[in-house]
Amino acid sequence: MLKKTLKWIGIVLGSLLGILLLVGGALYYQGSNNIDQIFEVADSRLVLNIPSDSAAVAEGKRLAVSRGCTECHGTDLSGQLLIDSPAMATLAAANLTPGKGGIGKEYQDKDWIRAIRHGLNRQGRALAIMPSVEYSHINDSQLGAMIAYIKQLSPVDNELPERRFGPIFHLLNNFNDEFLPGRVVVHDRERSVDISPGITVAYGEYLSTMCQGCHGPTMAGGIVAGAPGSPPSANITPDPNHGIGNWDEADFFRALRNYERPDGSEISKGMPEFVGKMSDEELKAIWLYLQSIAPVAQAVEQ
Ligand code: HEC
Ligand code: HEC
Structure with a gap:
């Protein structure tokens, strides 16, 4: 009797293990498939007026810093290794x-546009981690200035390893499209007319698309994104108890530039530095916008 029971337990456990292996294998396969999928972007969407005057180049440099490019690609944009783990990537x-090792010599305007706005490499495969969901909202004149700046960078030799994905990446990639933002970007989104910079709610709303990947579409936070080990993002709606409803504009500037809350506590570097590098005008516009949105009375779970 006992022997028979043990035998059945063996069969059940054996089948469970088999099923797990099958599911794992299928997920792994699907994950690999995702990575190799090719996305086509219509040629008409890959044209843009790229200026070359020095004012545009200077503005492009300011944008590259204040939109985060230099945080990942390095101060001189010569690239750097971000993840180096055989299990992950x-x-x-x-x-x-x-x-040497750079793409600047070969890349044409349409390749820059495809990479930054669509999150796709030259073959049309989704770039990993590169935050193009946010960048797909950058308007034509600002993207044009950024590309103008990148096109005149001085050569820096820096040969980096080819991308490689490990088993953990493949598995996580099945549950989270955010690893390959190019898969999530709406490639044929209607482009709105260029919005003019200024201290307006409208310009603040346009800029706030840079915050949404981490703070969420309603800005209520609670999302774990960004550097490993960083806390969930904060509620930055005007709710007085759970958001920043009791802050004034100076508090907002101090938070973004000095990493300090009104009560003197420190904000972690989970909140990226590039935001504090936006111009005064841009931060004032975002502040105006954040005050205009609906408060969300919801605490962030730590
Ligand atoms: C969070 C980090 C991060 C930020 C911020 C970031 N990138 Fe990237 N970028 C990457 C990574 C990682 C890759 C390589 C992805 C891959 O090979 O799958 C990449 C790839 C690229 C490529 C394409 C290279 C190719 O092989 O086709 C371009 C162009 C690029 N980035 C430009 C920019 C610009 C311009 C900005 C700012 C507007 C920017 N990136 C901001 C991480 C980042
Ligand atoms: C890469 C993810 C990321 C992006 C992009 C990002 N944030 Fe954050 N932010 C965070 C995280 C994480 C925290 C919480 C840090 C902590 O609790 O120490 C935070 C905290 C904050 C705080 C402090 C709030 C508080 O009560 O402590 C403010 C203000 C803020 N972010 C504003 C912004 C604005 C405005 C933007 C867009 C222009 C933005 N953030 C973009 C991740 C991000």
Whole structure:
């Protein structure tokens, strides 16, 4: 009797293990498939007026810093290794210069547009981690200035390893499209007319698309994104108890530039530095916008 029971337990456990292996294998396969999928973007969407005057180049440089490019690609945009773990991935933010190991020599305007706005490499495969869901909202004149700046970078030799994905990446990638933002970008989204910069709610709303990946579409926070080990994002709606409803504009500036809350406590670097590098005008516009949105009375679960 006991022997028979043991035998059945053996069969049940054996089948469970078999099923697990099958499911795991299927997920792994699907994950790999995702990575190799090719996305086509219509040629008409890959044209843009790229200026070359020095004012545009200077503005492009300011944008590259204040939109986060230099945080991942390095101060001189010559790239750097971001993840180096056989189980997870080997992944470098590309060298954007025309130096050795860089893509600057070969890339044409349409390739820059495809990479930044659509999150796709030249073959049409989704770039990993590169935050193009946010960048797909950058308007034509600002994207044009950014590309103008990148196109005139001095060559920097920096050869980086090819991207490689490990088993953990493959599994996580099945549950979270955010690893390959190019899969999530709406490639044929209607482009709105260029919005003029200024201290207006409208310009603040346009800029706030840079916050949504981490703070969520309603800005209520609670999302774990960004650097490993960083806390969930904060509620930045005007709710007085759970959001920033009791802050004034100076508090907002101090939070973004000095990492300090009104009560003196420290904000972690889970909140990226590039936001504090936006111009005064841009931060004032975001502040105006954040005050205009609906408060969400919801605490962030730590
Ligand atoms: C959070 C980190 C991060 C930020 C911020 C970021 N990138 Fe990237 N970027 C990457 C990574 C990682 C890759 C390589 C992805 C891959 O090979 O799958 C990449 C790839 C690229 C490529 C394409 C390279 C190729 O092989 O086709 C370009 C162009 C690029 N980034 C430009 C930019 C610009 C311009 C900005 C700012 C507007 C920016 N990136 C911001 C991480 C980042
Ligand atoms: C890469 C993810 C990321 C992006 C992008 C991001 N944030 Fe954050 N932010 C965070 C995280 C994480 C925290 C919480 C840090 C902590 O609790 O120490 C935070 C905290 C904050 C805080 C402090 C709030 C408080 O009560 O402590 C403010 C203000 C803020 N973010 C504003 C913004 C704005 C405005 C933008 C867009 C222009 C933005 N953030 C973009 C991740 C992000």
